Amino acid sequence: MFCYQCQETTKGIGCTFKGICGKTEDVANLQDLLIYVMKGISLYSIEAKKHGIINKEVDQFIMNGLFATITNVNFDKNVFIERIKRGLELREEIKEQLQKSGVNIEMIIHDAATWTAETVEEFERKAKTVGVLSTENEDIRSLRELITYGLKGMAAYASHAMNLGYEKEELFIFMQKALAATLNDHLSIDDLLDLALETGKYGVDVMALLDEANTSTYGNPEITNVNIGVRNNPAILVSGHDLKDLEQLLEQTNGTGIDVYTHGEMLPAHYYPAFKKYDHFMGNYGNAWWKQQKEFESFNGPILMTTNCLVPPKDSYKDRVYTTGDVGYEGLIHIEEEENGNKDFSQIIEHAKKCPAPIEIETGKIVGGFAHHTVLGLADKIVEAVKSGAIRRFFVMAGCDGRMKSRDYYTEFAKQLPKDTIILTAGCAKYRYNKLDLGDINGIPRVLDAGQCNDSYSLAVIALKLKEVFERNDINELPISYNIAWYEQKAVIVLLALLYLGVKNIHLGPTLPGFLSPNVTKVLVENFGIAPIQTVEEDLKVFLG
Numbered sequence: 001m002f003c004y005q006c007q008e009t010t011k012g013i014g015c016t017f018k019g020i021c022g023k024t025e026d027v028a029n030l031q032d033l034l035i036y037v038m039k040g041i042s043l044y045s046i047e048a049k050k051h052g053i054i055n056k057e058v059d060q061f062i063m064n065g066l067f068a069t070i071t072n073v074n075f076d077k078n079v080f081i082e083r084i085k086r087g088l089e090l091r092e093e094i095k096e097q098l099q100k101s102g103v104n105i106e107m108i109i110h111d112a113a114t115w116t117a118e119t120v121e122e123f124e125r126k127a128k129t130v131g132v133l134s135t136e137n138e139d140i141r142s143l144r145e146l147i148t149y150g151l152k153g154m155a156a157y158a159s160h161a162m163n164l165g166y167e168k169e170e171l172f173i174f175m176q177k178a179l180a181a182t183l184n185d186h187l188s189i190d191d192l193l194d195l196a197l198e199t200g201k202y203g204v205d206v207m208a209l210l211d212e213a214n215t216s217t218y219g220n221p222e223i224t225n226v227n228i229g230v231r232n233n234p235a236i237l238v239s240g241h242d243l244k245d246l247e248q249l250l251e252q253t254n255g256t257g258i259d260v261y262t263h264g265e266m267l268p269a270h271y272y273p274a275f276k277k278y279d280h281f282m283g284n285y286g287n288a289w290w291k292q293q294k295e296f297e298s299f300n301g302p303i304l305m306t307t308n309c310l311v312p313p314k315d316s317y318k319d320r321v322y323t324t325g326d327v328g329y330e331g332l333i334h335i336e337e338e339e340n341g342n343k344d345f346s347q348i349i350e351h352a353k354k355c356p357a358p359i360e361i362e363t364g365k366i367v368g369g370f371a372h373h374t375v376l377g378l379a380d381k382i383v384e385a386v387k388s389g390a391i392r393r394f395f396v397m398a399g400c401d402g403r404m405k406s407r408d409y410y411t412e413f414a415k416q417l418p419k420d421t422i423i424l425t426a427g428c429a430k431y432r433y434n435k436l437d438l439g440d441i442n443g444i445p446r447v448l449d450a451g452q453c454n455d456s457y458s459l460a461v462i463a464l465k466l467k468e469v470f471e472r473n474d475i476n477e478l479p480i481s482y483n484i485a486w487y488e489q490k491a492v493i494v495l496l497a498l499l500y501l502g503v504k505n506i507h508l509g510p511t512l513p514g515f516l517s518p519n520v521t522k523v524l525v526e527n528f529g530i531a532p533i534q535t536v537e538e539d540l541k542v543f544l545g
């Protein structure tokens, strides 16, 4: 195996026998093969789309396949074996559709489109030949992977939007076009750089689509105090990003005496008006994903994982963890979607009834709900505060949290920021500073949480609005600095989206991606001013210059 898609990759270079995330070698290899199969399908599918041949299953298969290979989503070998099998069948189906329509497909000769196998042993053999390192040139490899990881993040967001009935054909076309392009040996470094930026364009589109899906379905996030303590009822903990799953669980637990708490990235669900009507939607329990081994233990009740980030569960609570959607782990119970799109969570509810209430690990409240609608509603106040000098600068500190000690930087950075600055955040990065008492500026809290990582879209909308209000020509002329923390591939699509929007001088940490080759890094530094983080003191000097 060779995997370097996340920030915690071994030595910053690549995981070669077992992932730091817990992904095993066989699963890593099969994930590579699934990606390869999807690239092969894409070669046919983009032809089919050109000729008006519709195959909805292909679109969904590729979206969910990309999603399942994101860090900490699916660790289940059998899931990948089944998907590879289905992928090969689908590839043949779409090929047949093309042939029946008289489309000439003789030019599609790439191995990804033609190889075939039936047994698991054959899959495993093939998998070893199609991984990341099968691209020899390290710059081409770097860009191909950058694009692929961006597509994975895009796919995750597209999937949440689709669960709420929102989809966009252009996104599927692009995902498949870009996947196919990563097989094309004729594309130059410049072509691939352009494609990476184009990925960012569709990144903006997919986040806008998900924003539309979430806000039209559940209302605009409102300023909300979220309880972080517990009460004495048995309860279910929900983690991940899927609001549709949460809604169904809240409906099904209503009146059962079971409380529901959020963990990690599900925290922002509390900001949506539609979820406020549930009295048993109690609060948020714990912190970012990587603390789950401790927090799931003390929660006492069952846990539903709707997306990443799942950490291989400890035996002490393993029987309480349930997965759904693209999430999977061998031995955990998976709740399947029914034909009509419903999910039956009764098994989890019955389980919860037998469990003691959660152990309280903290008390108090955290505030959030500062997505674009709320912040633009405060625009006058904010503009006034900027003009009067009460707010000197905004710091976008969106992204992910993670295990590495070096991420203490973000807590320290937040603490040391001058009192006349505001942090704009989204994603689980916020847990590094959202429980600090950083105060407010004229009633505006100094940490404004827009929501999940996909709500970084809100931060872009806010920046674009400020650009308009302050009559600037360039988004980079605003008093906004970007100090982004990344962990997995959704952060990659967020980053590409910001680059596409023209944001310069983003600081990225706690380390630069292992998948960026020295030459690709050089291009990003020269063209976009991307920089690694240094010490808090050094960075503050640079930002506040």
Ligand code: FSO
Pocket (backbone or CB within 6 Å): 264, 265, 289, 308, 309, 399, 400, 401, 427, 428, 429, 452, 453, 454, 487, 488, 490, 491
């Ligand atoms: Fe965090 Fe995990 Fe949202 Fe990521 S939960 S790390 S960017 O999956 O998705 O922010």
Ligand code: SF4
Pocket (backbone or CB within 6 Å): 003, 004, 005, 006, 007, 008, 009, 010, 014, 015, 018, 019, 020, 021, 022, 023, 028, 071, 072
């Ligand atoms: Fe390693 Fe990250 Fe890949 Fe897991 S996802 S195998 S930790 S690079």
